Amino acid sequence: MLKDKTSAWSYFSSTVLAFLVLFVFWALQNYGPESTVRRFHTVVARICSYVPSSQPYHPRLLKQQDLLEIAQLTGGAQGSPELAALIDGIIRPSIYLKKTRTYPRTDYKTSRNTLVVVVYRLPNGREDAAVFVIDKPDQSWKINAKDTALLLRSLNPQPAPSF
Numbered sequence: 001m002l003k004d005k006t007s008a009w010s011y012f013s014s015t016v017l018a019f020l021v022l023f024v025f026w027a028l029q030n031y032g033p034e035s036t037v038r039r040f041h042t043v044v045a046r047i048c049s050y051v052p053s054s055q056p057y058h059p060r061l062l063k064q065q066d067l068l069e070i071a072q073l074t075g076g077a078q079g080s081p082e083l084a085a086l087i088d089g090i091i092r093p094s095i096y097l098k099k100t101r102t103y104p105r106t107d108y109k110t111s112r113n114t115l116v117v118v119v120y121r122l123p124n125g126r127e128d129a130a131v132f133v134i135d136k137p138d139q140s141w142k143i144n145a146k147d148t149a150l151l152l153r154s155l156n157p158q159p160a161p162s163f
Contacts, residue, residue, distance in 0.1 A: 031140075031141075032141065033106055033109070033114045033116050033132075033134040033141045034105070034106060034116055035141075036073055036116075036134055036140075036141040036142070036143060037116045037118060037132050037134070037143070039069070039073060040070075040073045040074075040143055041091065041118075043066055043069045043070055043073065044087055044091045044092065046066060047062060047066055047087075048092060050063070053092065056084065056088050057083070057084040057087040057088050057092070058084070059078045059079045062078075070083075073142065073143055074142060074143045074145050075135070075137065075142035075143075075144070077143075077145045077146070080145050080146065082145040082146045082148070082149035082150075083145040083149075085149050086145055086148055086149055086152070089152075090128075090130045090152065091130075105117050105118075105119070111136070112135060112136045112137075113133070113134070113135055113136070114133075114134045114136075114141075115131055115132070115133060115134070116131070116132045116134055117129055117130075117131050117132075118130050118131075118132060130148075130152060131148070131151055131152065131155065132148050133147040133148045133151060135147075
């Protein structure tokens with residue numbers, strides 16, 4: 001008789017532990033620098049669905065929900081020219097290509113700053129990469145659009161014009 005009670009207790013405790021683990025993973029799925037970059041790409045992909053590719057990024061073209069989410073993910077830089085250059089120059093061309101996959105990976109991390117490298121795997125087999133500077137000014141990670149644009153410009157200098 002005692003054996004049956006012990007068996008029931010072990011099933012109950014393992015079930016509670018499994019639900020606790022699943023809850024923790026669910027609660028923390030949108031926390032961290034990689035999640036910030038992933039959510040940013042999701043918002044830009046949603047923006048690309050209703051803003052034509054010929055139209056450059058501008059906050060006035062965005063739906064209210066997307067504008068609020070961009071503001072939250074960038075720390076209020078939704079109107080900055082650096083963010084516009086980042087979206088129009090790097091992310092939008094990649095998202096418009098079908099079957100593009102992104103692979104974010106953290107390379108350098110401190111308690112308040114990190115670099116997230118995103119590899120864009122294009123349908124033709126080519127890969128492009130972008131480095132995002134992510135800061136943690138308070139309790140959540142934010143994309144630093146100014147530093148990201150500066151870093152990308154220094155990593156990918158424009159070729160000198162030939163005359």
